[in-house]
Amino acid sequence: MPQAGWDDDALRFRPPPAVTLWVPVVVAFVVQVSAAIGISVWQDVPPPLAALSVALGAASALALVGARRWPGPTVAVVAALSTLDLFVPPDAGPVFLALAFAIIGAVVRGARLWALISVGLAWLVAVTASGLIGTPWHPFRIALATLGLAFLFAIGEGIRSRRQRGAEHRAQLVERRRTLEQEERTRIARELHDVLAHSLSQISVQSGVGLHLFDREPERAREALANIRSLSATGLDEVRGVLSFLRGDDLSAPRTAPLTPQPQLAELPRLAAQRTGLGLTVRIDDRLGGSAPAGEVQTAAYRIVQEALTNIVRHSAAATATVTLERHGGDFVVRIADDGTGLPEEAVEGGGIRGMRERALLVGGTVDVEPGPRAGTVVTARLPWQELP
Template sequence: MLGPARFGSPTTGSEVPSASGDAGLRFRPSPAVILLVPVFVSLIVQVPGTIGLSWWQHVPPAAAAASIALAAASALCLLAARWLPGPTVAVVAALTAVDLFVPPVGGPPPIALVFAIIGAVVRGARVWALVSVGVAWLIAVVGPELAPGVFGATDWHPARIAFATVGLALCFVIGEGMRARIRGAQQRRQQLAARRRAAEQEERTRIARELHDVLAHSLSQIAVQSGVGLHLFDREPERAREALANIRALSATGLDEVRGVLAFLRGDELASPDTAPLTPQPQLAQLPSLVAGRSGLGLTVALDDRLAGDAPPSSVQTTAYRIVQEALTNVVRHSAASHATVTVGRDATDLVVTISDDGAGIPSSASERGGLRGMRERAQLAGGVLTVDSGPRGTSVVARLPWAGAA
């Protein structure tokens, strides 16, 4: 219970951080300065003051030397306050109590005890400080009354006792205030670190989502087209040639999009026009080409554009395009559909995008994979919602996105 308690690591010197946090700290003294300044201040106040009073009161040399030694020892004990705050305050309190009964009378203020109490409370040795100071106070006040032969006939003035008691209590208050500020600063740093980790995780998720959107549809189409090309290579060479041409176009487009996404994630488009991404962020105007690229080889994809030339902000268009892109990729990969329809329209303040097909539905094993989860996340980030209705008669994906973008 009364073991030495540490507040922070003695090797890092971070047990007394700034209350405003590291980010806003302009100057922070080194651990050596934090440790040595109380020692020097205590020595400068206590030792010369004791020497001067001893000379002024004509104290015998032996008593004066003892008082000076006690003052210096209490100050030097503060050197251990960083590692042993509890025992330090106990020793300093004992030395200060003894010094009260050694001439000269009314010596300099016990600055070392002030630093020891505050340091012990800040570093978590509150019980050490309370017990040590309480015992020293009782000895100093009650001891002369109970054992005058041991302590001498010392008659403390009530005002002096009251002033010393208030001063000791104030030291504890200051220590608790500093400890509370330190803990608040630590909590703010922890919260900042948690926000940084959350931002990093969000960035990793965004990167994964962008690369998935760019790569999944191209690679899926390439896999389908290559399978068809191999199957028809001998029987229908013209359709096999068409499949190979589609593979070539899809691979070229996919590479350009990957370069564009990587450049966008690196921020190259902000650095120099020469390093701008090869493909801009896709917009709704590119849906016809996307739909045309999905049609063929037994699948017909139609686009029903009901916007009549009206267009939401660019970020909303990109979100809608990526959702359509991923939904059509799922149609190609999972639904075995022969017909799909992409409908784009406006309902009051929402952009409504619907992708429906007449396939066999999305298998349960694929219902919560990255594609559908990514579409939901995109819709949520844009402030909208995405619903999926899949069954044996087909699948319908409906995304409702705020026309003006996320609030």
């Protein structure tokens, strides 16, 4: 059951459902019953008629108990009881608050048609019967009562409209939160993929080579094991850095391990050195002339190169891979070309290529993956050049 509290979306206090149900019942009962008794005594109404007036006031108030579950029938019952009370002494009977609560509640809860038909028929019967069995009502009284009923309907429509706007606003906030959460999950997955995929794939390759050469060429096997140790240490440091960055930790605080959550272009030679070996040579062709784009563009470029080299190691039997960095007007162009057998279809359509495109899109760029002019694959990333401040 919903509890009372502050509505975070509407920034207002929402009382518990029991309060909104029973407060109208209690208020209408106390006002109508006490007023019927007082007016009957004041006008010296015969006891049977006074008792009937009190009973009608009590019954109409208690009928509001069903307003939440059956708003339509409730307003019909209260309208009928209110009409009957108009013709029961005392003439200046109490104001039927129950009818006001029933009309507003029915409109707010979606029983507008019930309210219109019930109140309209009750009002028509009251006006017609007043002329047939007694003195016709004064036109001013009819007009005032009609305006009062219309005002109650207007209040109900206003509350209903406000609730609908609030519900739509809350739905939009929920959808916005869901979208932000999904974007955050995607970002975390992308960061961890970028950090782990290249290290684990290289470790897998190195371990396979080490096992294959363990007996025949122990020195090369030892070299592979050393590379595995270096790659695992680097990967662990990068995972710690990414997790700290995602948690929003203070990166200026002293740590026991280096953190590298946002690699830059200056780290590409180290990446190339890690990839070089076991039949693959990675070269960096830097044509930027010492200039460099903004940090976020550098990070995107680094991650794209990292993923492209990982794909070459995993899927392409390449001997050489060349990473070219250059500037074409307002674009920072990063090209990774290899002379291998090319990427299989599942790799081109997989999460790695998609991650590269998402990286580029985040900074307003694009990534194209095409077959090489003679062999292999060419990955071209075009990122907007943004000068360092």
